[in-house]
Each structure stands twice: as structure tokens, then as C-alpha cells.
Amino acid sequence: MAHSLDLADPLAHARGRFRLPDGIVYADGNSLGALPAAAPAHLAHVVESEWGQGLIRSWNDAGWIDAPAQLGARIAPLIGAHADEVIVADSVSVNLFKLLAAGLTPRRRTIVTLAGDFPTDSYIAQGLANLLGNVTLREIPLADIVTALDDQTAILLLTHVHYQSGARHDMAALTAPAHAAGALTLWDLSHSAGAIAVDLNAANADLAVGCGYKFLNGGPGAPAWLFVARRHQKRLENPLSGWMGHARPFAFEPGYTPAPGMARWLAGTMPILALAALNAGLATFDGLAPAAIEAKAAALTTHFIDRVAHIPGITLATPRDPAARGAHVALAHDHAQPLTQALIAHRVIPDFRTPNLIRFGFAPLTSRFADVETAAATLAHLIETQAWTNPAYHQSRKVT
Numbered sequence: 001m002a003h004s005l006d007l008a009d010p011l012a013h014a015r016g017r018f019r020l021p022d023g024i025v026y027a028d029g030n031s032l033g034a035l036p037a038a039a040p041a042h043l044a045h046v047v048e049s050e051w052g053q054g055l056i057r058s059w060n061d062a063g064w065i066d067a068p069a070q071l072g073a074r075i076a077p078l079i080g081a082h083a084d085e086v087i088v089a090d091s092v093s094v095n096l097f098k099l100l101a102a103g104l105t106p107r108r109r110t111i112v113t114l115a116g117d118f119p120t121d122s123y124i125a126q127g128l129a130n131l132l133g134n135v136t137l138r139e140i141p142l143a144d145i146v147t148a149l150d151d152q153t154a155i156l157l158l159t160h161v162h163y164q165s166g167a168r169h170d171m172a173a174l175t176a177p178a179h180a181a182g183a184l185t186l187w188d189l190s191h192s193a194g195a196i197a198v199d200l201n202a203a204n205a206d207l208a209v210g211c212g213y214k215f216l217n218g219g220p221g222a223p224a225w226l227f228v229a230r231r232h233q234k235r236l237e238n239p240l241s242g243w244m245g246h247a248r249p250f251a252f253e254p255g256y257t258p259a260p261g262m263a264r265w266l267a268g269t270m271p272i273l274a275l276a277a278l279n280a281g282l283a284t285f286d287g288l289a290p291a292a293i294e295a296k297a298a299a300l301t302t303h304f305i306d307r308v309a310h311i312p313g314i315t316l317a318t319p320r321d322p323a324a325r326g327a328h329v330a331l332a333h334d335h336a337q338p339l340t341q342a343l344i345a346h347r348v349i350p351d352f353r354t355p356n357l358i359r360f361g362f363a364p365l366t367s368r369f370a371d372v373e374t375a376a377a378t379l380a381h382l383i384e385t386q387a388w389t390n391p392a393y394h395q396s397r398k399v400t
């Protein structure tokens with residue numbers, strides 16, 4: 001069954017764009033994307049030729065200075081943005097700070113967000129509120145989000161696909177009431193970009209951020225990106241007004257003038273080696289349609305849910321409707337942490353999220369239906385044999 005699904009998979013060839021270890025089922029593309037096969041040679045070229053030979057000249061000759069905008073333009077089609085609406089910079093956390101600060105107005109000082117979204121989003125909003133003193137952060141349950149929007153609300157901040165459950169919001173359906181209340185929307189697309197088809201402009205979204213190291217395959221700690229809709233680009237200003245966001249960085253003027261367009265969202269010098277790895281990650285999407293990527297994510301996760309939902313002790317924590325989820329599936333189990341370690345010891349790599357979730361991220365470019373079958377069968381076996389009773393699987397880990 002899995003074999004015939006893999007044979008019929010129109011994205012099957014994309015796996016060849018990566019280097020994955022033999023005999024491993026990699027189900028953590030939602031935390032760290034796999035290594036693009038072209039990345040080592042590309043990085044070696046940037047190091048040895050551009051840096052080693054070109055030296056400082058490479059800022060111009062190798063186009064280093066334009067890399068954040070060029071990579072932003074490569075991300076744009078994956079998220080329904082225009083090329084000039086996206087730039088690569090900093091981390092998601094820092095980009096959230098910049099956009100939240102920019103979106104506040106003298107009259108609107110409230111940030112509304114969903115209680116239980118990825119913690120950095122609320123940590124950053126709280127830190128900004130503490131810094132400014134007159135900003136309120138409201139963390140609201142999903143059912144009350146729309147009614148929480150009022151004439152004080154500056155920004156509705158939401159993670160599009162939830163990092164734990166994988167549940168996906170209807171972007172257009174939440175953007176409309178935010179706009180009706182006079183607020184902007186800021187979407188965290190860390191678990192969406194490269195995994196499902198996102199259409200920011202069709203949803204009339206205002207602002208967005210996302211990770212480079214997950215489904216975009218940019219490597220550990222890859223730079224993140226941010227989106228500002230064209231209609232807001234003149235008005236919104238980066239509070240981290242560093243020289244790389246200046247209209248004329250090499251004029252070394254005494255006062256700050258923001259660059260026109262997305263360049264103003266840069267602060268300091270861009271990490272060229274990390275951008276080179278992200279470039280290789282984004283190249284893995286060449287010629288692949290976001291709709292096809294989403295269809296594969298839906299098929300993989302549906303196949304997995306069908307195989308695991310009935311296993312005794314497992315509770316599905318992810319929506320059954322593929323349109324209401326991303327590319328990962330979360331399963332609740334009383335012994336999720338040692339079970340995750342047992343899976344890894346058996347060469348199936350998901351991750352654990354406190355308190356009781358095992359997340360299986362099936363990156364559509366690298367995952368095969370055969371991997372899904374192996375992951376499900378291994379999980380069933382480990383539960384059947386009560387693998388969590390083995391003390392070897394109770395080691396504490398800094399990174400889970």
C-alpha cells in the first residue's frame with residue numbers, strides 16, 4: 001500500500017534533493033529540516049571562493065549585500081506574497097519584536113493573542129509591553145478571540161499552525177474581523193511555510209514572520225524572515241533602527257533614515273554563511289507548487305492518522321480534517337517522553353512536547369509513505385511492549 005502510494009507520489013523526486021541517513025525515519029522536519037544535498041558544496045564555494053578569494057569584494061561581486069532581499073523573494077511564492085514584501089533577517093523572536101513594536105499606535109496599545117501559542121511569541125510581546133509600559137498583552141482562548149478585538153487592539157498575533165496540535169487557523173476568516181476592529185494581523189508561519197500552501201495576500205494579511213530552519217530547510221539556526229504587505233511598507237518603521245536598514249548605509253550619515261521597502265527591517269550585518277545554507281534550503285522548492293506540497297502533507301498525515309489513531313493509549317491531538325492542520329501530527333500518550341526516546345532509539349525521529357505529546361512532522365519534500373508506515377508500526381510495537389518501562393528511555397535531555 002505505502003509502496004504504491006510512493007510510486008504514485010508526484011513529489012517523490014524531491015527527496016533526491018536531500019541527503020538523509022540510511023535506515024532512519026525522519027519525522028522532525030517541523031523542528032529542523034533535512035540537509036539539502038547541494039548545501040555542503042554551496043557552502044564550501046561561499047567559504048573558499050567568495051570569502052577566501054573574493055574577500056571584502058564579495059559584498060558587491062558575489063551579491064552578499066542583496067542576499068536578504070533575494071532570499072525573501074524566493075520565499076514569497078510559498079506564502080502568497082509579492083517578491084518585494086519579504087526579507088530574510090534575524091530570528092522569528094526578533095522579527096516579532098520589530099513588527100509588534102511597529103504595529104502599535106498612540107491610540108491602540110493592546111496586542112491580542114491566543115493563549116497557549118508558541119511561547120516566544122508571548123514572551124516577546126510581554127517583554128515589549130514591559131519595556132514600553134503602556135501596552136497590554138491579552139492572551140485569549142480561541143472561542144473568544146474575535147470578541148476580544150476592540151478599538152484598543154493594535155495587533156492580532158496568531159501562530160497559523162499550532163506548534164503542538166498542528167491545528168491550522170483560517171487566515172482569511174480571522175483577518176476580516178481584525179480589520180473590522182481596526183487592527184492589524186501578524187501571522188507566525190513557522191509551521192506553515194514550506195509545509196502547506198499559504199496565501200497571505202488572498203487573506204489580506206498585514207504582517208507575518210517565519211522560521212528558516214524548519215520546513216524551509218535552511219539549517220540549524222537559519223535566519224528567519226518577515227513579511228509586510230505593500231500597503232503598510234511606507235508607514236511602519238523598524239524600532240531596531242540599525243545601519244543596514246538605513247536608506248544609505250554607506251553614506252554613514254549622522255541621522256537614521258529608513259530604507260524604502262523591506263530593507264528597513266534589517267538591523268545589523270547579515271550572516272552570509274547562514275544565508276548561503278538557507279539559499280540551498282530554498283532551492284529544494286524549485287519548481288514545486290505549494291498546492292502539491294500541501295496535498296502531499298495532507299496525504300501523509302492522513303495516512304499516519306489512519307494507522308495510529310486506534311492504538312491503545314494514544315489520543316489524537318491533531319484535527320482530522322487535513323484542511324484544519326499543517327504537516328505534523330501530535331499524539332498524546334501518558335508516557336510520551338520515554339516513548340519518544342524509544343522511537344529515536346529505534347531509528348524513528350519525532351520530538352516530544354511537554355506535557356504528553358509526541359509530534360511527528362512529515363516534511364512533504366522528504367517524507368515517504370513507507371516512512372509513515374514504519375513510524376506507525378514502530379510506535380505500535382513500542383506501545384505493545386511497554387517500552388517506557390526501560391530506564392534507558394528516561395534520560396533527561398536539554399533539547400527535546
Ligand SMILES: Cc1ncc(COP(=O)(O)O)c(C=O)c1O
Binds near residue numbers: 094163211
Ligand atoms: C511558532 C514558532 N514561532 C517561533 C519559533 C522560534 O523562532 P526563533 O527561534 O527563530 O526565534 C518557533 C520555534 O522555535 C515556533 O515554532
Ligand SMILES: Nc1c(O)cccc1C(=O)C[C@H](N)C(=O)O
Binds near residue numbers: 030031032163164400
Ligand atoms: N528552534 C529549535 C531549537 O533551537 C532546538 C530544538 C527545536 C527547535 C524548534 O524549532 C522547536 C519548534 N519551534 C517547536 O515547534 O517546538
